[in-house]
Amino acid sequence: MKKQYLSLFLAVLLITLFSSCRKDTIKTLLITGQSENSGQASSEIIRQILDETGMFSLTVIAAPGEGENMSGFKPAFPKYELIVLNYGGGAWPEEINAALTGYVNNGGGVVVCNPKSDPLSGVPDNMTKSERHDFEIRTVVTDHPVTAGLPSRWFHPGDEITHGIDASGEDVQILATALSDTAFRGSGRREPVLVARNYGNGRIFTTLLGSPDDPDNAAMHCAGFIVTLQRGAEWAATGAVTQEVPFDFPTAAGTVLRPDIKATDYETAFANIGSYDIPKSTRYFTWLQSQIRKAAGDEVALLKLEKGMVNILEDGKATVEAKKLILRELSWMGTDYSLPAIKALEGVAELKDDVRFAEERLQISN
Amino acid sequence: MSKRTSRREFVKHSAAAAAGIFVVPHIVPSSVLGMGTGMAPSDRVVMGAIGTGSQGMSNMRDFLELGKAVQFVAVCDVDAVNLKRAKDTVDAANKNTDCRTYGDFREFLEKEKLDAVSIALPDHWHGIIYTEAVNKKLHVYGEKPICRTIKDGQTIVAAVKKNNVIWQTGSWQRSLPNFHRGAELAINGRAGKISYIEVGLPDGGRGIGTPPVKEIPPELNWEMWLGPAPKVPYRGVSHWNWRWILDYSGGQLTDWAGHHIDIANWGAGLEHTGPVEISGTGVYPPEGIYNAPVEYDFTCKYANGIEMRVANASRLKLGMGTTWHGDKGWIHTDRGNRLSASDPKILEEVIGDNEVHLYKSDHHWQNFIDCIHSGNQAIAPVDVAYRAVSVALLGEIAMTTGETIRWDPDKQEIIGNPRASRLLSRPYCQPWTLPTI
CATH class of the missing domain: 1.10.1240 (Methyltransferase, Methionine Synthase (B12-binding Domains); Chain A, domain 1)
Known part of the structure; x- marks a missing residue:
């Protein structure tokens, strides 16, 4: 028992030292689902994407899967400046939801990645998806920190467009949209793909892009997905974005992939x-x-x-x-x-x- | 032939006369010319065409619709297929098989005795061929943008001035009523004193990646197509799509400057000057052979305090077209006969006798022919076209360098920035040189 405490102490010490080497990293908790393999694969990519910025110190935990006992799942939200949800399982107990809501109310930041249910209204099961295809995204809000300086039109590869997002909530801003073409079982309407919400003293950034797909997983290797996630995470945690828009952000000329996630140096x-x-x-x-x-x-x-x-x-x-x-x-x-x-x-x-x-x-x- | 030549000489004399149409009363008034009434062959404007791709053919058809007012006799293109199509069109119009064809503009200009020439080429060729045609004392209908660089433009303007020929730029929006009316309302202060102008031009399109070297089509003289541009292997891009490559064009920005920036200048009294400060940003494709900016957004400040923002349409509330903003409201005009204002009453305003009445043309190609007869300046003269595209070219330099550019519109020089100044011209690939005036 003593030994266990010691190793934990050493681990904490090492993490603290490591963290202090990096200036002002944002303490981040990435919560993954464990119900499907792609969830884990996508969490690994999300971890790489956030790591690439050097701005976040990440802790990754897996929430219990659907039907599993949730009683032991009590993430210490207030310890973190940012919570990233890449969770595809069932509903969480009321007390966890209340804790997360309270955390945001008190100024915490949340990033929601490619949710399976409506992250804004909390109403489940009213979302559908288009077939996977390349599509054009329009940046519709250009003075929000996440989207300031982005091209007004850009292409995104091999992804599904989500229908049924309720963006009517207070302080919800749809930052970017895509026309969901009926030729790909789409809704025929412009659907939100990037959404920001100021909630209480905190902020929520939702990306509806990045639906994982084997084997190439183009949607998650899109420079546009990567960069908007990095910017959205910084904004959710701090309310501002200091990252520059990189040269390889996609444009109206076509999609841009980053096979290794990394920015060019x-x-x-x-x-x-x-x-x-x-x-x-x-x-x-x-x-x-x-x-x-x-x-x-x-x-x-x-x-x-x-x-x-x-x-x-x-x-x-x-x-x-x-x-x-x-x-x-x-x-x-x-x-x-x-x-x-x-x-x-x-x-x-x-x-x-x-x-x-x-x-x-x-x-x-x- | 001799009669045609004498007609040509006559035209030149009348062009030199201040008020040709009044001192030579037997000339048919311009409005009658397009109606197919009997016209003496000697009054026909004998024309040729250099560049017979899509735009060249479109212009040729517009001229041919004028009936007996013009006669095409020769065509020139570096693509044998385009050349054949052009000859067939001309021969059909002339009901003969006499249209002469050339693959080299130098031979065309040397051998042909013409009144006027219609030129529609990739922008990188404009500096040389416009200047050479004008130096041959030909009246020119030339496609916008009239130049790829500021230096090319200055040379063309000087050549037109020295040779005293009629120049019409393909800025045909000037000959449409909504643009004329919008500009006339703006310049007469119907939106108040103009302080800000927005110009929306098209967004860039999809790229094609980085294609491999391809076999040159047998009909295409690729070396001549490139001409003064850097020598590169053929990669499947020539006609039409040259506009996405910076060696040949500045993209949608420069391609459309001769339309909506030109109209903006017209309605704001800026057609004979240029901005004093230019700054902004472009969105460049991260990779691919198409390297022109797909988005652009820059602001020009003028000495009189006016600011002009030029951007791809997706960035602007009113999208495409020109919007003049004054202290009493705004006026917007665009293609599709669009004309709107902050208050609809602005559009009903009558322009008084003592106010500014802008040059009126009801038909852009007819106006060129009319001016050849009358000696009057055409509605889209060369210096005005140069000022319109200068705005785009200076914007391009600001975006390329990432710097705020200071420009002296009188001396036509960039102030205090040697790097940016280098971008005012481009060395030509040997053996080509910009002609001297």
Whole structure:
């Protein structure tokens, strides 16, 4: 018994130390269902999605399944700043529901993922789903912290659209909708897909996206699902969103998948730009362009990007197509730092036009 | 042929005269020209077409509907299939088989003796071909946007001015009554003093990912299609869909600038100037060969205090079209003969004799032909078209750089930003160069 306490103490100590390394992480409880395998699989992805931000310290617990004894299930909601519900089982006892409602009333945050019953009205079994398909989402509220800065139209892959959500409650805001096409057993109406609710002193964010599906699970690997969940979680916990909208948020041009959930970082991007060739994805190059725009006016940040670009020009293993893309970008944003690397490519036959293009433009202000 | 040439010379003389239509009384008044009344062959405007894709053919059909007022005699395209279709159309109209065909605009311009040319090409070709046509003293009906870069536009404007030819931009909304009426109400202060304008242009569409290199269709001269643009292998994108690729176009933003931004300028008295500060953001497809922004939202400030917001329609309450906001209300106009106002009474207002009466045209293609005869300026002249697309091109630069751009509309220079200034022009792929004036 003593030993058990000691290990628990050590675990708590380690968690505390680990937590203190991360600045102000949001203490988060992820409650999963255990009634189905996909519930567990989806909880693992949700955990990865929240972890990716570095903002949340997660504890995961499984609620008893349908028909199981609930008497021992008493989550200590007030210990957490955020409760994430990815639960697909039966109704909880009244006292747990009351505790959760009280928690939100007192300023707690809740995220509801792809609920099986209406998370707003609490009325079960009046929800239906469309067939799985790709569809366009419209961001209908653009001044809410969760959706500020998102594209007004974006595509989402392989998901079901939920019908029957009652969004009439007080302080409920439908942030994004999708037309549920009757061709896919849809309702023929625009249905909510992202919903925010201010409740008492707290906040509830509901995503109706991300219905898990084997084997690809595209709906949960959609960059739009991932990013709106990350933003919704931060908002529910804090009332604000500090995360930037990433370059790969989907647009009207099509869906965007993140097979490994992760956002693109500097090292990954530059490693991949150097091996670009037709017809590979251009996403790492568009990442670079987005970073240049973001760094506008910040010469230190711009020089860091320029150095990465010059490294590709000087890299014997980098492809001709990669160097072409880099030369085009340097032609307008480059500084004196780039000039030797550009000049050094003057003799490369395949790059003749591209080097001339860059040199002609850069000389304008040099 | 000699008669046609003399007619052409005559047109040029009358164009130089200040009030051609009055000093040459035998010229048929413009309104009669489209009615198919007997017209002397010498009064016909002899035309050719460069670029006979969908828009080029659409313009050609609009000209052919004018009957004997125009005669097409030659067509030019880098796509043999399009070229054949154009020749067949012209031959059917002329009831002969004489329409001459060219795959190279240089040969077309060198050999053909024309009065006017209708040009509809991807934007990256506008700088060279518009300028070369005007340098040949041809009157030009040119598609919007008139240029891909500010530098291209400045060159075209200078060429038109120097050669003193009639220029009509394909900004045909100017010749529709609702746009004219909306702009005239706005410029006469019926919504009060204008302080804010919203311009809604189309959203971008679906991408096609990153297709592999494909075999060039046998009918297409791909190298000539690219021309001054960077050399790239053919990946299945040429006609029409060039507008989603930044090497050839600025996307919906620049494509539609010559419509709703042009109308906005018209009704706000901004057609001969430009903004002084431009800032905003674009939404770019995260990947794919189509790289033009699918959404855009930027604001231009003018020296007189007016602000103009240009955005894709999904972001705006009134969606597509132009909305002038004044201190007494607003006026909105869009395609589909739409004209509305904050108070319906605004729309019933009469414009008095001493107020501003905007240029009136009932038929955009007829107006071009009329002006060739009269020597008057057409309803969509080149400098005005340049100012309209400049707004979009400066917005594009603000979005590309992520910076607030300061612009001197008189000197037509970006102030204090060398990086952004580089984006005012583009080096051309050899052997092409922008013609000198």
